[in-house]
Amino acid sequence: MSNEQAPTWHQGELTMQKRVGTDKRMADIGPRFIRDFMPEQHRDYFANLFMIFIGYTDRHSQPSASVLFGELGFIHSPSDTSLVINTQNTMGDFIHQELEVGDKVGLVGVEFDTKRRNRLNAVVADISQKNITINVLQSFGNCPKYIQDKTFKTNVAYGDFSTTTRSVLDATDKQLITQADTFFIASSFDDGEALRNRGVDMSHRGGEAGFVKMNDKGQLLVEDYYGNGFFNTMGNLLHNPIASLLFFDWQNGHLLQLTVSSEILWDDNGKTDSNEKTNAERTLRFTPLKVDILHNGLAYLQKD
Template sequence: MTTDPIAAPRQPWHAGERLLQASAGMAERMAQIGPKIIRDYMPDQHRDFFAQLPFVVMGAVDEQGDPWAGVLEGLPGFAVSPDPRSLRVSAMPDADDPLRAGLGPDKSIGLLGIELHTRRRNRMNGRVAAATDKGFDVAVAQSFGNCPQYIQSRDFHFSRSPSLRFPSAPHELAGLDDAARALIKASDTFFVASYVDTDEGGRAVDVSHRGGKRGFVRVDGNVLTIPDFSGNRFFNTLGNLAANPRAGLVFIDFERGDVLQVSGQAEVLLDSPEAQGFEGAERLWRVHVRRVVRRPGALALRWTFDAYSPTSLATGQWPKSA
């Protein structure tokens, strides 16, 4: 009598993610839990969560192969899930947004739903199934939740209707100027897009959140050095960068609605002695900025820092940086 072999669970991790997981001694653990937490559909609570958001963060890749991160906004309900395997977004990047070049039928994108005032976040990566001049549908490839670590608590309001767009001529630069460096040095939050081209011939794009104390990103000319603190051990971003060293970052002026988008060459520093200069950092990564887009007043949203939140800097719960 013979029995059919039991198929091993499908592993969601690619080689770059597995490399980082192994370096942290988590390869076996991640191999066990990966198939349980990375789904190819959106659970109902994720579908409900996206439907209440006033903005989502998006990652896309342009014709040059450069990743970009940016923000799409709308009144709650502008992002809805008609069924567990799709998400419909009733918003498009502005004409001056570099995200626009990476959005089209069958293009791979990453989406992050995040509420700064509740510190909840869920990620959804997939492919554009359809697009018009008013929005697009995404076919879900991966859906998973993230913990609230390092999310600074902020309340939001709209300074104008999000349907009123004021795209200006973008300030395109080949590197960081003094104003860009000042915004980055003052930031406690940014978002990062990365991607890999898989062995199966597909592309997987991801966008994620990074946070810390104000000034946690070190700026040296056109080089950004970023501490990597203890997290969920998925290593989606650093795994992507290990396999494909390109990154797109977006910094937001939460009070003015200005957006600073940068893209460049990345490197992961697993054993650098420089990490000792960033309290709480387990490793570092760098971005050598090559392209910069500044978009003043691009967002209708404004955020107010919640200094009395139990997660505020005054509690001392946040890693410090040099």
Template sequence: MDDAEGTGETSPFHAGEQEAQERAGVRDRAERAGGMIRDHMPEQHRDFFAQLETLFVGHVDQQGRPWASLLTGESGFIASDDPTQLQIQADILEGDPLRDSLQEGMDVGLLGLEFHSRRRNRMNGKLHSLRPGAFSVKVAQSFGNCPRFIQTRHLVARTGWRSGKQTRARVIGSAQRRLIEQADTFFIATQFSEGKGEAAEGVDVSHRGGKPGFLRIDGDAQILWPDFRGNALFNTIGNILLNPRCGLLLVDFEGGDLLYMTGQTEVIWEGPEVEAFDAAERLLRFTVEELIHLEDALPVKWEFEAYSRVLEKTGSWE
């Protein structure tokens, strides 16, 4: 890693993140914000993870393809004995690519997100102590994120739940198209590593949100979405600049379906395509290489809080 400009301290950002920050004109701001990135979890983050009933996981399969996955469990399925690690006990869903990816020492990105409070915290690190139904993650980077673009939902138990059929494909079919077009939320996993063992290297998983329709399908294998003004860290885009592979996860919060996709992404920085999206800073174009659609897969669901109620409480749907 390079020294932070003007600080003489080691930057928490790798070259791709720094390039994206520079191009967006937020390099100095990002470096200041980088002070919140730690090599351990503060107590409030440890307590936050321990109360969650869901956890989003970014990982890379044996072919080097990133995926984003979702783990569920009763509150307490995530625990922390010390500030440098999380212990996770969860059964991975049949068909989830994480089942075949798990191995000792692999990089993972974790995102804890509580939809009803719109709180989210991230932790990236290495997996260890792998055993049936459980593993631990050693912290490399730990930091919080603002609640922008998180749609408020309330987690409830499902009744009559059953695991449905699985579909694997290389193009977007009609069932997947409906899920994508109605989505207001998705999760993206990216990865970059030069093998130096630096804290900024590894896997990251992040939330993206917008009003339904912000994901636009082009043909049968491409998806475009706007990138709005955010926290200026550029973890996701920074990784993509150095490694265009990424994984997407869409959740049918009411129906229980999961749509996993992996492929290649390019960043569109300017031009008429960007201008066509209201408030977009830039666009990302994703090309599907493989998708996995698990129908009725989740043992939980979320009740949606209308945009009008969010607007009434916060003054902004964001």
């Protein structure tokens, strides 16, 4: 079956849309808003980024969130259905360790100063020592809601990589999380042969510093407010609760990557503890399973 025939939404997304009553509107909007090619402005947009956030599945078939860096022009678009990303200057060699031709990936580009963001769901078409080539499955823009303004400078320590792995968050991790105004989440589902539209999503979450809270069990709580109504991430989590979260130490140049188990708490169930009360219709509760600190993993620092 060709991608043109593939359904726009998978069952998890449809379940979420039906619960909130937007399924009929999404049935109309989806095919018009989500394309299997990039408009010219999206191709130009990606070519002018110096970082792009990527979600993929690792060798254990679990979602993983990361970020690719480069000088302007490290991404180019030879056609309206493909991107070529130079990976020479990115974090370690994860591309060559984890990805294979045919793997599904999710990408999102964010311009923090202009508050533009565009997303892709794609399939890996080629991997070389220098580049990864992806073919577009779904291309769509996102509204500027919740993007926090940032400008950047070069991190001179970038490239001096080391990794610390542990099973629980320490006090420094918790402080970084609860003071964050931005994180990214990679989620995945088994799209099967019948869908062939995507298998991994990469999504941005943002808000005022402190929008991510923690309960006394060390679980993360993130209120979910109405956005584009697609429910890409939540639809995935209904089928596969394992996700990967990426937080940033923009001052010191480190990355915090969490493997988590996820739960969707609605306002009518689940939030029984006093420290889990929120004002949102839905809250995501993340239980950390694995903690990775990628030292000097950010090519850019936030300017003061």
